Amino acid sequence: MRYLAGKPLLLLKKGSIRRKGKDALRGNIVASKTIAEIVKSTLGPRGMDKMLLARYDRLIVTNDGATILDEMDVKHPAAKMMAELAKTQHQEVGDGTTTAVVTAAELLKKAEVLLDQNIHPTVIVHGFKMAVEQATKMLDELSVKVNLEDREVLKKIAITSMCGKGIEAAKDHFAEISIRAVKQAAEKRGDGYFVDIDDIQLVKRVGKSLNDTELIQGVIVNDRGVVNPEMPKYVRNAKVALIKFPLERALARQRPGYGGEITIRDPYQMKAFVGAESEIIQKIVDKIKKAGANVLMCGSRIDEKAQHILENLGIMAVQQVKDSTMEKLSRATRGKIVKDPMDITDKDLGSCGVVEERKFGNDKMVFVQECEEPKSVSIFIRAGLERLADEIERVLRDSISVIANVYMKDKIVAGGGAIEAELAKRVRKYARKVVGREQLAVEAFADALEAIPRTLCENAGLDPIDILVDLRASHEDKNGVWQGVDVFNGGIVDMMKKGVIEPLRVKELAIKSAVEAASVILRVDDVILAPESKPSKGTSHRAPG
Numbered sequence: 001m002r003y004l005a006g007k008p009l010l011l012l013k014k015g016s017i018r019r020k021g022k023d024a025l026r027g028n029i030v031a032s033k034t035i036a037e038i039v040k041s042t043l044g045p046r047g048m049d050k051m052l053l054a055r056y057d058r059l060i061v062t063n064d065g066a067t068i069l070d071e072m073d074v075k076h077p078a079a080k081m082m083a084e085l086a087k088t089q090h091q092e093v094g095d096g097t098t099t100a101v102v103t104a105a106e107l108l109k110k111a112e113v114l115l116d117q118n119i120h121p122t123v124i125v126h127g128f129k130m131a132v133e134q135a136t137k138m139l140d141e142l143s144v145k146v147n148l149e150d151r152e153v154l155k156k157i158a159i160t161s162m163c164g165k166g167i168e169a170a171k172d173h174f175a176e177i178s179i180r181a182v183k184q185a186a187e188k189r190g191d192g193y194f195v196d197i198d199d200i201q202l203v204k205r206v207g208k209s210l211n212d213t214e215l216i217q218g219v220i221v222n223d224r225g226v227v228n229p230e231m232p233k234y235v236r237n238a239k240v241a242l243i244k245f246p247l248e249r250a251l252a253r254q255r256p257g258y259g260g261e262i263t264i265r266d267p268y269q270m271k272a273f274v275g276a277e278s279e280i281i282q283k284i285v286d287k288i289k290k291a292g293a294n295v296l297m298c299g300s301r302i303d304e305k306a307q308h309i310l311e312n313l314g315i316m317a318v319q320q321v322k323d324s325t326m327e328k329l330s331r332a333t334r335g336k337i338v339k340d341p342m343d344i345t346d347k348d349l350g351s352c353g354v355v356e357e358r359k360f361g362n363d364k365m366v367f368v369q370e371c372e373e374p375k376s377v378s379i380f381i382r383a384g385l386e387r388l389a390d391e392i393e394r395v396l397r398d399s400i401s402v403i404a405n406v407y408m409k410d411k412i413v414a415g416g417g418a419i420e421a422e423l424a425k426r427v428r429k430y431a432r433k434v435v436g437r438e439q440l441a442v443e444a445f446a447d448a449l450e451a452i453p454r455t456l457c458e459n460a461g462l463d464p465i466d467i468l469v470d471l472r473a474s475h476e477d478k479n480g481v482w483q484g485v486d487v488f489n490g491g492i493v494d495m496m497k498k499g500v501i502e503p504l505r506v507k508e509l510a511i512k513s514a515v516e517a518a519s520v521i522l523r524v525d526d527v528i529l530a531p532e533s534k535p536s537k538g539t540s541h542r543a544p545g
């Protein structure tokens, strides 16, 4: 206990738990390894799924590392770090989450052995840093450039990301859809491409089968139907007006006395005023019609009078369209989002082949489809079960992400543990040149990379010891660069020839962020856990998002 002016100095809240020094570090390593143990069995085509009952009694069956860790809502700070690692990997490149977590835990496991030999954590961290720098360079040298026009290669990349996710029957179909979607959303920037995954909207509805999942060349307004049942539900050669604010806003500006106050003293005046208002609404809608629109997407409510006039003019209208959807509509139809409908002209309108309302049970959705060269597209996911639809959404995200990754960096490496085995060999060779104790850490890094082929073996029920021996031997041969684990037949096989390929970006980030996470954990020598705060009376749980 420390004292200040004779009084005990209290820094921490009562009930806080504090662990220091080696205790803290060991505790963190154990927690991180435990987390990795949980997701490890999902790795690869023969990985198993996890079933979890998440918050609000939601049943989730998934093979996706990031989802499992996110839904588990872990409490231990080091375990949380691992969950964060998965999340970052997921957000940045969309795939390779389990790989990153398993590698990070393996790095910590190897670090533990070095700690036992009294090697200081900062030396280990430094060694890891040296190793990862080399590994990144080696990855780049080893990677193979792909031709983005080569659909077969793209298809293999997509299929590799979907392997073992329980959708074997539809993987070709999903690969095709992912490739077409990314191609559409990709934007040329300089010599390369930029893809914003958010330009590919995923909408799911239970019903029909996986193979009925379709690519919509446009946008699905998924939470709204046409505002008035009398309006058309199907419009061909659509000219779409995108108006952000309520039509009445323009009305206010047109209204007599705008900017000041108007005082209504008797019922006749009121009637005249309402009459004038109807007239102005008529004027606004006429303006929209005159611009040539036959569909109106409005970011706000459409008042009843306006609905009535729109209906008479045969215009389909949807109200309260979300801002994000409005932007997507603008990117898909190439229409401009107009603030004041009185300013609208034909140049502001978007266009598309068909706008159609579709009904699913009680839900209605509006499909803005057949857009010409849309910069925003949608995938409409169909599956017989809700849980399956959820998993398909995750699987499609992965496959869209990997394709987007090769669009942004057109280089690939072979998976199935091939790239990790080759890197391990090369980093070991580099380690021989490293002087000082860091050498041990560099070697530890090389060993840690082999956790991926080992786990792939384990999950496939193969003997990892035999296979890793064979794998190392085959990588000694200069033609053995892409030898990896044949999880279906046992033994080893050339993964590049087999078409098990992954984007360089995914592997690079998985390794880099694994080292980063492991390093953060190794540098910590003090863990302070605040006492669990009790929810105050009446505090309710966060509503499901």
Ligand code: ADP
Pocket (backbone or CB within 6 Å): 042, 043, 044, 045, 047, 065, 095, 096, 097, 098, 099, 100, 160, 161, 163, 164, 414, 415, 416, 417, 452, 456, 485, 486, 487, 500, 502
């Ligand atoms: P992650 O969350 O890390 O992406 P996955 O469960 O998707 O985890 O598994 C990815 C691993 O599975 C990668 O190492 C990848 O190379 C490997 N893999 C994918 N398809 C095959 C295959 N057909 N044969 C062997 N390994 C494969």
Ligand code: MG
Pocket (backbone or CB within 6 Å): 095, 096, 097, 161, 398
């Ligand atoms: Mg994957």
